[in-house]
Amino acid sequence: GENVEQHPSTLSVQEGDSAVIKCTYSDSASNYFPWYKQELGKGPQLIIDIRSNVGEKKDQRIAVTLNKTAKHFSLHITETQPEDSAVYFCAGRGGGSQGNLIFGKGTKLSVKP
Amino acid sequence: DSGVTQTPKHLITATGQRVTLRCSPRSGDLSVYWYQQSLDQGLQFLIQYYNGEERAKGNILERFSAQQFPDLHSELNLSSLELGDSALYFCASSAWDRMYQETQYFGPGTRLLVL
Numbered sequence: 001g002e003n004v005e006q007h008p009s010t011l012s013v014q015e016g017d018s019a020v021i022k023c024t025y026s027d028s029a030s031n032y033f034p035w036y037k038q039e040l041g042k043g044p045q046l047i048i049d050i051r052s053n054v055g056e057k058k059d060q061r062i063a064v065t066l067n068k069t070a071k072h073f074s075l076h077i078t079e080t081q082p083e084d085s086a087v088y089f090c091a092g093r094g095g096g097s098q099g100n101l102i103f104g105k106g107t108k109l110s111v112k113p
Numbered sequence: 114d115s116g117v118t119q120t121p122k123h124l125i126t127a128t129g130q131r132v133t134l135r136c137s138p139r140s141g142d143l144s145v146y147w148y149q150q151s152l153d154q155g156l157q158f159l160i161q162y163y164n165g166e167e168r169a170k171g172n173i174l175e176r177f178s179a180q181q182f183p184d185l186h187s188e189l190n191l192s193s194l195e196l197g198d199s200a201l202y203f204c205a206s207s208a209w210d211r212m213y214q215e216t217q218y219f220g221p222g223t224r225l226l227v228l
Contacts, residue, residue, distance in 0.1 A: 032214070043115065043158070043203055048155040051214060089156065100146055100158035100171055101217060 002027040004092045006104025014112050019080050021107045023090035024072040032093040034101065035064060039086045043055075046076070054070045079109045116140065117206050117220035126225045131192040134223045138185055138206030144168070145187040146207070146217060147179055152201040162187055194227045201225075 013019050025033070031052035036044035037109045050064045050073065057064050058081040061080075066073040077084055087108050091101040116139035126132055138145050147159040149172075158171035161180035173179075176194075181187040191198060201224050205217040 034216070036219070043117075043119075043221045045115065046216065046218065049216065086217040100161055100169060100217075101156075102158070105155045 002030055002092050002102040004090060004102050004104045006049060006090050006107060009105065010108045010110070012110045012112065013078060013080050015080060015082060017076075017080055017112075019077045019084070019109055021088055021090070021109070023074070023092075023104050024070075025092040025102075026071070027092065028071065030092045033066060033082045034091050035062075035075050035087045036089045036091065036103075038089065038106075044089060070090070077109075080109075082111050082113050085093075085109055087113045115218040115220060117204060117205055119202075119220040120225050121223060122221065123224050125228065127195060127228055128194055128196060130194050130227075131190065132194065132225065134189040134191070134202050134204075135216065136187045136189070136204030136206075136220060138187070138204075138209070138217060142206035142208055142218075144207040144215075145181055145185070146205045147173075147187070147189050148203045148219075149200050150203060150204065150222070156203075159189070163190055165216075192227070196227050199225055199227045209223075 006023045025105045032053045034049035038044045061078045063076040087106045090104040118137045120135045143164045146161045150156045159173040160179050161169040165181050167197045179189045201222045203222045205219045207215045
């Protein structure tokens with residue numbers, strides 16, 4: 001089955017700097033990779049996702065890149081702000097257009113003002 | 114706000130007891146997933162229902178069961194509770210886009226503490 005590894009487990013950046021979180025997956029049939037942001041006391045919130053037919057997707061300050069050959073994908077946050085501080089989870093889903101997600105262990109991002 | 118609701122928000126109970134967690138999916142979503150989040154195991158898939166039928170099972174213990182009702186809300190039943198069952202329990206409902214690709218939206222979760 002699918003296995004998703006996420007690095008780093010913690011990340012501290014200065015406000016305005018960029019943050020990058022990386023994930024690798026094991027199942028070459030996986031075709032959907034969402035990123036969720038979880039703030040304290042709340043449920044995971046979808047912030048961006050990418051499907052295997054594209055290599056990059058951008059939404060304002062957030063971008064995700066996917067390298068299918070190497071089986072890894074990354075989240076890039078530019079011009080970080082204190083409100084970006086949260087735990088970020090990557091996930092993968094096996095072949096098919098639906099099904100449960102396999103999550104990485106999470107990255108705690110701290111943005112220092 | 115994802116549109117997925119879960120009750121209760123917090124639950125404190127004793128070992129050996131049984132509890133029921135409730136989830137209402139977003140309007141129009143037919144599929145409900147249950148996940149457990151613990152410090153050591155992270156977010157783990159438990160079970161999925163689609164339009165009232167069980168669709169997939171993950172790492173769900175035999176002491177746990179779920180169902181989805183005709184109005185599409187779902188309940189997760191946890192019995193013979195153990196200390197290790199203390200965790201956050203999330204449900205997610207899913208929608209399909211025009212390309213029949215699925216996206217999952219999570220509820221706020223139920224925090225279960227077993228004493």
